[in-house]
Amino acid sequence: MIMVSKILFSLLQFFTLFTITFGSTEEATALLKWKATFKNQNNSLLVSWKPSPDACNDWYRVVCFNGRVNRLNIRNASVFGTLYAFPFSSLPFLKYVDLSMNNLSGTIPPDIGNLTNLIYLDLSVNQISGTIPPQIGSLARIQALHVFENHLNGSILEEIGYLRITDMKHNNLSSTLPTTFSIGSALRSFNLHGNKLEGKIPKSLENWQRLEVLDLGDNLLNDTFPMWLGTLPELRVLSLRLNKLRGPIRTS
Ligand SMILES: *[C@@H]1O[C@H](CO)[C@@H](O)[C@H](O)[C@H]1NC(C)=O
Ligand SMILES: *[C@@H]1O[C@H](CO)[C@@H](O)[C@H](O)[C@H]1NC(C)=O
Ligand SMILES: *[C@@H]1O[C@H](CO)[C@@H](O)[C@H](O)[C@H]1NC(C)=O
Ligand SMILES: *[C@@H]1O[C@H](CO)[C@@H](O)[C@H](O)[C@H]1NC(C)=O
Ligand SMILES: *[C@@H]1O[C@H](CO)[C@@H](O)[C@H](O)[C@H]1NC(C)=O
Ligand SMILES: *[C@@H]1O[C@H](CO)[C@@H](O)[C@H](O)[C@H]1NC(C)=O
Ligand SMILES: *[C@@H]1O[C@H](CO)[C@@H](O)[C@H](O)[C@H]1NC(C)=O
Numbered sequence: 001m002i003m004v005s006k007i008l009f010s011l012l013q014f015f016t017l018f019t020i021t022f023g024s025t026e027e028a029t030a031l032l033k034w035k036a037t038f039k040n041q042n043n044s045l046l047v048s049w050k051p052s053p054d055a056c057n058d059w060y061r062v063v064c065f066n067g068r069v070n071r072l073n074i075r076n077a078s079v080f081g082t083l084y085a086f087p088f089s090s091l092p093f094l095k096y097v098d099l100s101m102n103n104l105s106g107t108i109p110p111d112i113g114n115l116t117n118l119i120y121l122d123l124s125v126n127q128i129s130g131t132i133p134p135q136i137g138s139l140a141r142i143q144a145l146h147v148f149e150n151h152l153n154g155s156i157l158e159e160i161g162y163l164r165i166t167d168m169k170h171n172n173l174s175s176t177l178p179t180t181f182s183i184g185s186a187l188r189s190f191n192l193h194g195n196k197l198e199g200k201i202p203k204s205l206e207n208w209q210r211l212e213v214l215d216l217g218d219n220l221l222n223d224t225f226p227m228w229l230g231t232l233p234e235l236r237v238l239s240l241r242l243n244k245l246r247g248p249i250r251t252s
Contacts (some may be wrong), residue, residue, distance in 0.1 A: 030087030
């Protein structure tokens with residue numbers, strides 16, 4: 001009996017090892033297909049990205065956990081390309097993605113919703129346009145979304161999910177703030193500075209009892225001063241400047 005379970009255990013181990021190796025090779029191949037779409041192929045920071053039996057150890061700024069790609073940190077790496085060929089469906093264990101400060105253009109594909117384990121997404125300081133796909137807000141684990149300094153337009157995410165930090169400043173987001181944000185009670189920092197949001201500041205923000213930072217400055221909001229924001233217990237930073245707000249301000 002003990003013998004049998006030992007053999008079974010070894011077999012299990014063998015298959016687990018096999019799956020891990022196979023998994024990361026497939027993931028590396030998928031990432032290479034994305035790299036092949038970059039407009040600058042001789043990017044010195046990414047020369048380590050080449051076919052390799054051990055991409056997890058050999059590739060620059062790729063971190064694996066149990067042999068599967070877990071983190072991708074290619075901030076400020078002179079990547080000149082788009083997200084269209086990013087292997088969203090091939091990296092199911094990806095948790096942390098930082099592609100900020102590159103020259104990525106085009107739109108954010110809705111397939112981003114296939115990164116079901118994503119916790120952190122940073123696409124800030126690029127040339128990305130189009131709308132923020134609602135699939136991002138539906139990611140069950142996402143906590144931080146940084147998309148500031150791009151050319152994103154359309155309305156802001158209604159589905160905030162479990163986000164804690166959202167920075168969308170300096171884009172072209174327009175229309176009004178959704179009157180009903182879904183869930184959102186985990187939100188601590190919300191930055192929409194420098195967009196084209198108009199209309200009212202919805203009362204539903206009152207549900208964000210943990211909100212610490214709210215920056216709605218430099219938009220086209222034309223509400224009366226939202227005195228009720230003062231009731232948020234954790235709020236320490238509030239900017240509403242450069243809008244068209246009206247009415248009395250009381251500080252007591
Ligand atoms: C990359 O290739 C371009 C031409 O496509 C060339 O002008 C440039 O010098 C190359 N840079 C490096 C670092 O090799
Ligand atoms: C970005 O990379 C360039 C070139 O490698 C470097 O000179 C610059 O300091 C970096 N900027 C930041 C903010 O890291
Ligand atoms: C990004 O690429 C575009 C198109 O070639 C170029 O005009 C622009 O200067 C680049 N921006 C940065 C920040 O490198
Ligand atoms: C990836 O996302 C797209 C768009 O949301 C969806 O149509 C597709 O079925 C997803 N693929 C996988 C493998 O989950
Ligand atoms: C916003 O949109 C306007 C009109 O389409 C355009 O002129 C402007 O450059 C855009 N700004 C950004 C930051 O993308
Ligand atoms: C967003 O920008 C694109 C061009 O980048 C344009 O075609 C589209 O109409 C814009 N959408 C909104 C809602 O402004
Ligand atoms: C506020 O802006 C909205 C949307 O742009 C507009 O419909 C409304 O008339 C404006 N209200 C005032 C009082 O300016």
